[in-house]
Amino acid sequence: MKFVFSDGGRSNYFKGTTGDCVCRAICNATGEDYKEIYNKINQVSKREKSGRRKRGKSNARTGVYRYTEKEIIENILGWKWHPTMSIGSGCTTHLCSEELPSGTLIVAVSKHLTCVKDGVLYDTYDCSRDGTRCVYGYWRK
Numbered sequence: 001m002k003f004v005f006s007d008g009g010r011s012n013y014f015k016g017t018t019g020d021c022v023c024r025a026i027c028n029a030t031g032e033d034y035k036e037i038y039n040k041i042n043q044v045s046k047r048e049k050s051g052r053r054k055r056g057k058s059n060a061r062t063g064v065y066r067y068t069e070k071e072i073i074e075n076i077l078g079w080k081w082h083p084t085m086s087i088g089s090g091c092t093t094h095l096c097s098e099e100l101p102s103g104t105l106i107v108a109v110s111k112h113l114t115c116v117k118d119g120v121l122y123d124t125y126d127c128s129r130d131g132t133r134c135v136y137g138y139w140r141k
Contacts, residue, residue, distance in 0.1 A: 001097045001131060006115075006122040009034035014061075017124075021113045022064040022072075028115035028122040029106045029139075030077065040076065044068055069113070073106060079139040095121070096131035106139040 008027030010020065013035055026037050038060040045058035045068055058064040064072075073079050084093035093099045095109055097119030105116045110133070115122040127133060 001095065001116075001128050002120045003126040003128070004120055004122050005124060007124050008037075013038075018061050019063045020061050021123075022069050023060045024124065025106050025113040025115045026073065026077070029104050029117070041068070041072060044072055044076070073139050079106065079141050081137055081139055083137040084135050085137065091134035093135040094131055095128040095133040095135055100135070100138070101140070103140060108136040108138065109133050110136070 006024075006028050008024035010018075010024060020038075023034065023037050023041055026032070027034050030037075041058065041060035041064060045060075045064070048054075048057045048065065048068060050056065054065065058068040070081070074081060085091065095107065095114075095116075097116075100107070100116055100119065102118050104118075107114050107116050109127065112127055114127055116138075121128055
């Protein structure tokens, strides 16, 4: 899979590295401004409730919980989830251009979100593990 370095526009506002893969993936997929998505994520996270298993709240810079990630991508942006794994099925789809559909996708892999446009990976590093990384599912407009 071809890889293109893209921080989603983070370098226009912040310096250094951080755990903002959700914000970057959304920006790379939608073309929206990094700061707008960053603010949307932090606004939605204010409504989160904490519990025994959940420490703190989501933050665009340090990490976003799956529930908040889903609310933003599906309910606010209007993208549809397409699962590629189910319980007990094992890995059926890998992060490689031959196994993913064409178009713009926000792809969920283990502990990470990334953007794939027509078989090209847009991220700050090549997270495909040479095409062996398992895809949990993807969002598509």
